[in-house]
Amino acid sequence: MSFDIAKSLNIRKDIHSFIEHYRNKLNELFCERNNENELLTNRGIPPYLLREVMECNPLSTFIPEEYNGRGAITSEALSMLEASSYQSLPLSLMMGINGALFLQPLANYGSEKAKSTIFKEFLHRKNMGGLMITEPDFGSDALRMQTGFQYQENSKSYKIDGLKHWAGLTGWADYWLITAREVDKNGELSRDIGFFIHDSSNGGIDVQEYYKNLGLYMLPYGKNKINIEVPQSHRLEPQTTGVTMMxxxxxxxxxxxxxxxxxxxxxxxxxxxxxxxxxxxxxxxxxxxxxxxxxxxxxxxxxxxxxxxxxxxxxxxxxxxxxxxxxxxxxxxxxxxxxxxxxxxxxxxxxxxxxxxxxxxxxxxxxxxxxxxxxxxxxxxxxxxxxxxxxxxxxxxxxxxxxxxxxxxxxxxxxxxxxxxxxxxxxxxxxxxxxxxxxxxxxxxxxxxxxxxxxxxxxxxxxxxxxxxxxxxxxxxxxxxxxxxFAESAAIIDHYGDDSSWLEFVKSK
CATH class of the missing domain: 1.20.140.10 (Butyryl-CoA Dehydrogenase, subunit A, domain 3)
Structure with a gap:
């Protein structure tokens, strides 16, 4: 057996062992030690449960090998998400937010300084990260977001102001990836988008409201007022434009x-x-x-x-x-x-x-x-x-x-x-x-x-x-x-209230 084939088989065995250990831990936490129904019908997640889940290092599947992660291999990340969602769909979404919307963008576009620090925090301190794009007046129309940023030459940092909402892990995430448009000297917002990594411990994000989301009780959502400063090293670096990066x-x-x-x-x-x-x-x-x-x-x-x-x-x-x-x-x-x-x-x-x-x-x-x-x-x-x-x-x-x-x-x-x-x-x-x-x-x-x-x-x-x-x-x-x-199309009837009360047409005897 060649070295490459042997190495491939070892990796395959290793991911199966990793996932099996993770799956067993989730079953223990959600089914054996706790009542799954009670866990998932209460808002939030018990700190001890989250701590034990994170001790399995599930997010290591999103972190490159050179930063002591498992290698950011796509099949491994998907296998981890699959194991999570079988036990708890909200838990899987939590892992997906961290991985696909924070760690992978950091791996592909972050500076070396940001990556070396933040990946270490995720692996050793079990930190979490989220993404803020959506704004109250600009949901699907994200390119018209009103959150703006300005570069401050004196401090070599970016000043960012705006309002974001529906960001999963509101009030929880240790790091946020935040989108904004540059404010020019005339106060106008540019067409392109910038991505910035903010350390929550530095303050500047005020949760104005926690939403009573209909489902996904495990995850907190809300409205966030943004007024932060981000160092130059913590801006993602697009290969072409910010829109293409998004x-x-x-x-x-x-x-x-x-x-x-x-x-x-x-x-x-x-x-x-x-x-x-x-x-x-x-x-x-x-x-x-x-x-x-x-x-x-x-x-x-x-x-x-x-x-x-x-x-x-x-x-x-x-x-x-x-x-x-x-x-x-x-x-x-x-x-x-x-x-x-x-x-x-x-x-x-x-x-x-x-x-x-x-x-x-x-x-x-x-x-x-x-x-x-x-x-x-x-x-x-x-x-x-x-x-x-x-x-x-x-x-x-x-x-x-x-x-x-x-x-x-x-x-x-x-x-x-x-x-x-x-x-x-x-x-x-x-x-x-x-x-x-x-x-x-x-x-x-x-x-x-x-x-x-x-x-x-x-x-x-x-x-x-x-x-x-x-x-x-x-x-x-x-x-x-x-x-x-089918050729025929229904149309909306404006002022539909006219002649549309069936009771008016019931003939009294």
Whole structure:
């Protein structure tokens, strides 16, 4: 056996041991020593529990080897997120925020001084970090943020003022990655974006309000007034522009959503299978009903497709790859898999019935905890529109108007497109309405997901699960293209109150 192969096998064994130890610790903390339902229905997380979780060094999977981390290997980070989300979706999100939205941007764009100090703090003092982009008046329209910065020559630092909200770990994070636009001498904000690392121990961030978030009780969110000074060494250094750097950071994060979703979907599947096998209805196991089997088959397909996405990201997105142009892959993964997370949660709730409609039941919690994943880091409606716009832009550039001809030669759909030749064989309308862009994007996102599932099947993954998953996603795509092709569109009726009270038309006897 060659040295390289032996080393590879040792690394593989090591990550399995690492994840198994981490998984056992989570099971001990959430199931053996505590009541999982009580932990996840109370706001916040007990300090001792967080301390013991962090003693496993889960965030070391995001830290490069030269800084004594595990190497920032994508597959390791996703495996850690998967183990976390199987036990607790909020915990997995906490790890994802720290890793994808703080540690990875620091690794790729931070100064040597910032990296050497902060990585050490995370490994030895179990520090945590978060990202502040969103502002109360500028959510999805992030490029119009009003937080501004000015460079101060005397102190070699940046003065930053603004208002941020919905930052996960509000009031908790030891470090913040904060976005702002430069204020020029006329008081105008520039078009580009700057990223700055702030040490919370230096003060300057005032939590004005803690939000009573509907789900994800473990994580604190709120509104933060920013008035800070950041040393020059703690500004991230873009390779080109700040906007491109932001795209790389957000796309990389979206590409890693399958780490969180795969564990959650596996938990939904396992809970559903266990319930259906043991629940007796009408004298037989719930598992034997055909409609139940359809729901379970969909749950299993969601888990398989999410696994395919994890495989895609792990094999195509190393830490040093710039993802700023991977918009179709990133937006497809994030939007489709978060839709599946919510659908799987709703399906488990439907199968469990009344007792699942409780916050202290896994089904009820799953519904409210998975819902915001369809909103944050890009609302899915917007991402589906952007998928269509990206495809149409590439079609214009290649002077191709036939959707099938383009998709069969596009790397993210080349195999999947062959299954829909007749359906895709039409000339696209480059000026289609926004709702049509969203409808088309839903179908295209699932075609990209189907392509990833086909590639996972080629790797040797369970062939029966691949086959069933392809059937489920093909059915979805057929349905979505049917909706897209439907010519009639409903319109909003202004002043709908006129003649719209049914009681007025009931004739009294």
């Amino acid at each position: 795209l790389d950071i957000l796309h990389r994060s979206r590409l890693q959503f399958p780490g969180m979703s795969t564990g959650h979907l596996k938990r939904m599947l396992d809970e559903a299978l266990e319930h259906c096998r043991t629940r007796i209805v009408g004298g037989m196991s719930l598992f034997k009903y055909d409609q139940v089997k359809e729901r379970l088959a969909k749950l299993q397909s969601y888990f398989t497709i999410s696994s395919a996405m994890s495989y895609f990201t792990s094999t195509n997105v190393p830490l040093d790859k710039n993802t700023s142009r991977m918009d179709v892959a990133a937006n497809s993964i994030k939007s489709v898999v978060t839709d599946y997370m919510q659908e799987a949660s709703q399906s488990l709730l439907q199968l469990v019935g009344a007792k699942g409609y409780r916050l202290d039941h896994i089904a009820g919690r799953a519904v409210v905890d998975s819902r915001p994943f369809q909103i944050f880091e890009g609302s899915n409606d917007i991402l589906y529109q952007q998928i269509s716009e990206s495809i149409l832009k590439m079609m214009r550039k290649s002077k191709e108007t036939n959707l099938y001809k383009f998709l069969k030669d596009y790397s993210l759909t080349e195999n999947a497109a062959e299954h829909f030749k007749d359906m895709l064989n039409f000339e696209v309308d480059f000026k289609m309405a926004q709702r049509k862009l969203v409808q088309l994007g839903r179908a295209l996102g699932r075609m990209v997901s189907m392509e990833m599932t086909i590639k996972l099947g080629e790797s040797g993954f369970n062939s029966d699960m691949i086959s069933n998953s392809l059937k489920v996603v093909k059915s979805e795509i057929h349905s979505l293209f049917s909706t897209y092709s």
